[in-house]
Amino acid sequence: MSEKIEVGSVLTGKVTGIQAYGAFVALDEKNQGLVHISEITHGFVKDINDHLKVGDEVTVKVLSVDEEAGKIGLSIRATEEAPAQEAEVKAKKPRKRQAAAPITTETEQGFNTLKDKLQEWIEQSKAENLINK
Numbered sequence: 281m282s283e284k285i286e287v288g289s290v291l292t293g294k295v296t297g298i299q300a301y302g303a304f305v306a307l308d309e310k311n312q313g314l315v316h317i318s319e320i321t322h323g324f325v326k327d328i329n330d331h332l333k334v335g336d337e338v339t340v341k342v343l344s345v346d347e348e349a350g351k352i353g354l355s356i357r358a359t360e361e362a363p364a365q366e367a368e369v370k371a372k373k374p375r376k377r378q379a380a381a382p383i384t385t386e387t388e389q390g391f392n393t394l395k396d397k398l399q400e401w402i403e404q405s406k407a408e409n410l411i412n413k
Contacts, residue, residue: 285352286342287343288341288342291340292338292340293306293313293337293340294336294338295332295335295337295338297334302319302320303315303328305338313351313352314352314354315338315340315356316353319354319355319356319357319358320332321360322357322362339359340354340355
C-alpha cells in the first residue's frame with residue numbers, strides 16, 4: 281500500500297464498482313478503497329445507483345487505512361457541506377413524549393394501581409420466603 285495515502289487526505293478517484301453496501305473507488309493504479317453506503321451523501325441512501333455510476337470521478341476523504349488487510353475506508357459525504365435545512369429541521373423538530381399511564385392490575389374488585397398492590401405483594405413475598413426456609 282502506498283505511503284502517500286493518509287487518513288484525512290482528500291483525493292480524487294474513479295468509481296470502479298458498485299455493491300449494495302457501498303462503492304469501490306480507484307485512487308490510483310495500485311490503491312482502491314470503499315465508500316460505505318452511509319458515506320455516499322448526507323441523508324438516507326436507499327440505492328447507491330441513484331447517486332453514483334461506474335466511471336464517475338468523485339472526491340473522497342480517507343477515513344481509515346488498514347495496511348495489513350489492504351483496505352481503505354473512504355467518504356464522499358465528508359467532502360461535502362451538510363445541507364443547512366437538514367440541521368434546521370433537526371433543531372426545530374419537537375420530540376414526541378408519551379404520557380405516563382398508571383400501571384394497573386386486575387383484582388376481584390376491579391382495577392387497582394400498582395401502588396395499592398405493592399404492600400400486599402411485599403407481604404406475600406415475605407410469607408413465601410419464610411415457608412421455603
